[in-house]
Amino acid sequence: MNISGAAAPAAGRPGPLPGSGGPRSERARRAILGAARAMFAARGYEGTTIRAVAARADVDASMVMRYFQSKAGLFTAAVTLDLEVPDLLSVLPGDRGELLVRHFISRWEDPPRDDEMIALLRTAATSETVAEQLQEVFGQLVTKPIADLGDEQAAERGTFIAAQLLGIALCRYILHLEPLASLPSEDVVAAVAPSVQRYLTRS
DSSP states (O other), X not given: OOOTTOOSXXXXXOOOOSSSOOXXXXXXXXXXXXXXXXXXXXXXTTTOOHHHHHHHHTSOXXXXXXXXXXXXXXXXXXXXXXXXXXXXXXXXXXXXHHHHHHHHHHHHTOTXXXXXXXXXXXXXXXXXXXXXXXHHHHIIIIIHHHHTTTOTTHHHHHHHHHHHHHHHHIIIIISOOTTGGGSOHHHHHHHHHHHHHHHHHOO
């Protein structure tokens, strides 16, 4: 079964923008997130301030805090804005491991956006607050879809799968460990998917 196009939002449409606030605040949040992305890319996490992002977005700094609570929250929202939740119900049970791996590998290797999650991983390694944000991201992208299947072991399965995926990301995209770093993405998916599938189905 071809599942390359199955990693889409569960509802079949983009979700709401990250951050608190109703529909009226979407324009402001989009401006803040756009400014944050540009500044985090140019200055890094430590070199970016809430005030600087607010000034670039032409909003008050208090608005940034109201929507995102902290710089760590803003950072995570900015670098994960376009992430989609994989719909595990869209494929057969035996194809779900491949779907999860393909979903993340495809996202990490999308040229216009490949630096965003990598930036999150790099920063999480040195910031406890951002690490907590990363756990929440993987909870939404891995554990929740498994829980939506009615799996009572979703938390345990999600943790092991997240560890597998984060290990691949660290070795392939940050440490550039060979030959993993140079393997075609399809080879990586084929090699890792069976392990993820076992995490999904083992008792």
